[in-house]
Amino acid sequence: MKNYSTIIKNNPEDNENIEVKKNVFRDNSKIDLFTFIIVTIITAIFMILPLSTIFLIRNHSLGELELIFVSTKRTYYSQAIQTWAHELFYMDSETYRRGEPSAFILEAVNTLESLEKSINKGTYGGKSVDKYQILKPLTQNNGCIRGTGDESTCDSRVYDENYTEQIANSPLDVIISEYIIKTRDFISSFTNNYQEVQYTKEDAQKRLEKLNSNSYIIFHNKIIQEINGHVKKMNEVLVADIINNINTTIKLVDFLHVVSMIFIPLIYFYYFRNFAKRKLREMETLTIVFSNIPRSVCEKSTKIKLFIRHGTLESTF
Structure with missing residues (x-):
């Protein structure tokens, strides 16, 4: 019994070693927790x-989509101005009241001018048009710009005093500026001689001839082709770039998915393999240690029995 008591009882040096091992165990536990957090992250x-x-598509494509949407309004307002300008010559009181077409034209011109300034400042699209590398051929244009399928109309252009070759071959912002100036000059100089529509062939022919011979209408019919050509070509370039960006992003997503599917299992395999190997070595060491303790000693030590049976030094009851 005395020998057993001597064996079971720890001396001060043993207690000190136990405390050191406890601290090491705590440190190892913290390292394991920290490692697990790193692996999880x-x-x-x-x-x-x-x-x-997805954010790559969002940042790149949303700006271009917004620019397409807003830029297309240039065509809408120029077409609207053309419609109301024609109405000035027909003066159909059943459709518009006196002065309404002129007011609508001025309102559309002001809106178009404000829109053009916003586009050039970069309010829409995230940056100004001249900073888009893909639009450099358009913003630095010195030739005829047409959308796909309309290139042949470049050969049929006829220049005159108002619609000069220099204006026709200018960038869109210059064309719009000249268009706005000419439209305002037209409204300010237009003499509104109201004549009631007679709904006869002769009356319609007379009004149509007056319309087609007006210098502004002739200019408008020509310059609107330039505006439409630039807008259509710009939309084609931007749409092609968006599609190309989407295709590139899809390939990147597929590549990253493959990388993730490869590395995630490898990370966990490496982590849990090392963790399991270390714990198995600890279990093996404990097994060897406890297998070398005499049974009679184990029976005399309550803590040893608790540890062997329950894996703890304290009673759970």
Whole structure:
């Protein structure tokens, strides 16, 4: 019994060693927890990385989509001005009241001018048009710009005093500026001689001849082709760039998915393999230690029995 008591009882040096081992165990536990957190964060990054490419599409394409939408309004307002300018010559009182077409034209011109300034400042699209590299051929244009399928209309252009070759071959912002100036000059100089519509062939022919012979209407019919050509070509370039960006992003997403599917299992395999190997070595060491303790000693030590049976030094009851 005395020998057993001597064996079971720890001396001060043993207690000190036990405390050191406890501290080491706590440190190892903290390291394990820290390592697990790092592995979890890395795994989360690999899981989120493919999805984060959506922001690439968003940042790149939304600005271009907005620019397409807003730029197309140039065509709308120029077409609206053309319609109301024609109405000035017909003066159909059943459709518009006196002075309404002129007021509508001025309102559309002011809106178009404000829109053009906003586009050039970069309010729409995230940046000004001249900073889009893909639009450099348009913003630095020195030739005829037409959309796909309309290139042949360049050969049929006829220049005159108002519609000069220099204006026709200018960038869109210059064309719009000249168009706005000419439209305002037309409204300010137009003499509104109201004549009631007679709904006869002769009356319609007379009004149509007056319309087609007006210098502003002739200018408008020509310059609107330039505006439409620039807008259509710009939209084609931007749409092609958006589609190309989407295709590139899809390939990038696929690549990142493959990388994630490869690395996530490898990370966990490497982590849990090392963790399991270390714990198995600890269990093996404990097994060897306890297998070398005499049974009679184990029976005399309550803590040893608790540890062997329940894995703890304290009673759970």
